[in-house]
Amino acid sequence: MKIDKIILHVIKMKLKKPFSTHLGTVNEREGIIVEVIDDNGLRGYGEGVAFSTPWYTEETVGTSLHILKEVLIPLLLKSSITHPKEVFPLFSTVRRNNMAKAALECAVWDLYAKQLGQPLWKVLGGTREVIEAGAVAGAPAIEETIAQVHGFVRDGYKRIKVKISPETDYELLRAVREEFPQLKLMADANSAYTLKDTAHLKRLDEFRLEMIEQPLGIDDIYEHSLLQKELKTNVCLDESITSLHDAKSAISLGSCRFINIKLGRVGGYVPAVSMHDLCGQQGVRVWCGGMIEFGISRAHNIALSTLKGFDFPSDISSSSRYWKEDIIEPEVVVENGKISVPEAPGIGVELNRRRLKQVSLYTEEYS
Numbered sequence: 100m101k102i103d104k105i106i107l108h109v110i111k112m113k114l115k116k117p118f119s120t121h122l123g124t125v126n127e128r129e130g131i132i133v134e135v136i137d138d139n140g141l142r143g144y145g146e147g148v149a150f151s152t153p154w155y156t157e158e159t160v161g162t163s164l165h166i167l168k169e170v171l172i173p174l175l176l177k178s179s180i181t182h183p184k185e186v187f188p189l190f191s192t193v194r195r196n197n198m199a200k201a202a203l204e205c206a207v208w209d210l211y212a213k214q215l216g217q218p219l220w221k222v223l224g225g226t227r228e229v230i231e232a233g234a235v236a237g238a239p240a241i242e243e244t245i246a247q248v249h250g251f252v253r254d255g256y257k258r259i260k261v262k263i264s265p266e267t268d269y270e271l272l273r274a275v276r277e278e279f280p281q282l283k284l285m286a287d288a289n290s291a292y293t294l295k296d297t298a299h300l301k302r303l304d305e306f307r308l309e310m311i312e313q314p315l316g317i318d319d320i321y322e323h324s325l326l327q328k329e330l331k332t333n334v335c336l337d338e339s340i341t342s343l344h345d346a347k348s349a350i351s352l353g354s355c356r357f358i359n360i361k362l363g364r365v366g367g368y369v370p371a372v373s374m375h376d377l378c379g380q381q382g383v384r385v386w387c388g389g390m391i392e393f394g395i396s397r398a399h400n401i402a403l404s405t406l407k408g409f410d411f412p413s414d415i416s417s418s419s420r421y422w423k424e425d426i427i428e429p430e431v432v433v434e435n436g437k438i439s440v441p442e443a444p445g446i447g448v449e450l451n452r453r454r455l456k457q458v459s460l461y462t463e464e465y466s
């Protein structure tokens with residue numbers, strides 16, 4: 100695979116509505132769009148999904164840019180890889196910085212699938228031609244959350260997630276459950292609790308949640324194993340699982356019954372697919388998490404979600420959930436809670452250059 104040129108676009112777009120968690124509110128989203136171009140002019144696309152500040156993991160747009168420009172892009176440009184599987188090992192001398200790694204690794208997979216003239220999901224061995232979409236409510240007040248959930252249910256979303264914290268959880272979940280008794284409902288805590296809250300968290304069992312995501316500390320796999328034993332509700336790990344090794348630890352300890360796999364958090368397709376395979380063998384279920392992302396990352400999430408193990412609706416919503424206009428064409432559309440997997444080569448979407456230009460802060464090329 101001869102890579103001639105790599106282009107980074109740093110973009111910024113306002114969300115249609117602010118998105119809140121107990122850690123803060125996202126009003127505007129910055130992102131990094133990566134183009135990897137081969138000697139025939141074919142382009143593979145990736146997206147750096149780090150946020151502007153390190154509230155989710157330690158990476159930010161700024162740290163990702165630094166690692167991409169100074170470390171990963173020079174490594175990739177001087178390498179002579181023959182397959183995208185070689186990119187993740189190529190980056191093994193770099194600790195963590197998984198979102199920066201994934202931005203490039205995913206772009207190389209897209210390019211490779213385009214060189215073969217096949218959809219990426221088929222190259223990955225995916226089997227699902229339609230995937231089920233899930234939406235995340237991120238409103239600060241209970242009434243607003245209920246209104247958001249009504250909108251999602253009207254749009255046919257198959258599973259709804261709400262963000263919770265110790266101050267709001269019980270009242271919020273009770274209100275949503277009363278309004279929607281049959282809804283596939285789950286909660287994401289983004290590490291808002293400690294083991295001292297075990298009795299409090301047990302009270303949430305009554306709401307028949309599909310799972311509670313990342314209740315305890317981001318680096319705490321052991322204490323989640325103690326908590327999972329106490330709860331009827333399934334624990335799902337997100338922030339805690341940044342590598343295949345973390346997944347092995349969590350599975351061995353019984354820390355969770357679900358793992359949310361995010362390409363950015365784990366460093367790309369190679370670790371994500373290995374994690375999917377391991378979970379399948381060990382009876383831990385998986386789904387694909389979202390990052391309030393732009394269309395390139397969304398298209399990669401769709402490709403990943405075609406793998407057999409992703410049998411629970413993922414955090415993949417339509418482009419219009421967050422954006423007035425996305426940077427891809429065609430945009431991702433959810434119909435009756437489902438997304439049709441594209442048949443075009445690679446991730447099956449193109450950059451909308453007009454929109455990209457409107458939202459670009461700057462663009463840099465490397466060769």
Ligand SMILES: [Mg+2]
Nearest residue numbers: 287312313337
């Ligand atoms: Mg989460």
